[in-house]
Amino acid sequence: MRSIVDVSPVPRGACLGAASAKEQQTPDTSDRLDVTVNCRFVNLVSQEGDFVDDRLAERVAAAMWAEDAASVGLGMRIVDVGAGRATVEMTIRDDMVNGHGMAHGGFVFALADSAFSFACNSGNVTTVAQACDIVFVAPAQRGDVLVAEAVGRASYGRNGIYDVTVRCGDQLIAEFRGRSRQIGGTIVEEHA
Template sequence: MNVKATLSPDDLARACAEAMWKEDDASRGLGMEIAEIKAGQATLTMTVKPEMANGHGIAHGGFIFTLADSAFAFACNSRNERVVAAQGSITFLRPGKLGDRLVATAREISRSGRSGIYDVRVTAGDVVIAEFRGHSRVIGGPWLPTGETGTK
């Protein structure tokens, strides 16, 4: 049975995210949460904790990048193919502050063959604090075994 044929694209994306989340110690360890998953899209959240603040007392850019990168990862792994980042860049627009609940929303811009491009917007409330662009590469292998439907 073909997994893609038995699930809607969004249900497949959620099943892949569930499988990936179980193996993602980094995102879980930083307190990230999955807010929404759809085919080619993902929204993750993270609250800025004291250990995430830099010497200026604001969110360290590395943590903001990591949140954006995780949202990117869940968006590009939503089609039951294992995908990794080939390149990622971020532009910081405003600082994240201690206690901010950051929201990273990733969306697929282009996917062709084994390559994809994804944009991620990171916000704190109504304020855009960063824009990330990631390039992905399919490395092969499914998240869900052949025949698994992801439903119970």
């Protein structure tokens, strides 16, 4: 049976408390194994020197998602994934707001980190973060739908650099830079 991760679109510009009760619920994804997304082809070279296409990136994301209790528990949704890139979104819930009444920066970081993770693993070589930093540009508010877009910028040896932009509609919320390190092994069987 083929299951689908919730990738339904959330209206852009849904900022400052526009989340519905449905958006704030954590979906049951225990039986979800596949990700269906809209993708465009981007060339990426795997460890073996082969071109990686978006279908492989989708399979990798689906396998990772099935084990990603943190992203699922925070209500994140994969919007798009492809070779060297990923877009993930999350609605700021009541339990994600700090003492100033705005989104806690740790949750914004977690969203950016998850997008980074799906992007840097899209080539099907097990890859982890070796360093990350974030610049908070504007506060996010309760109910805001944040969208994190991760893009690979450079790779050298087993290392990579990825930039993640976090937005709420057209408003820039944060810029994140992640440095990745391939540790070997694969996430899915490539010829399945």
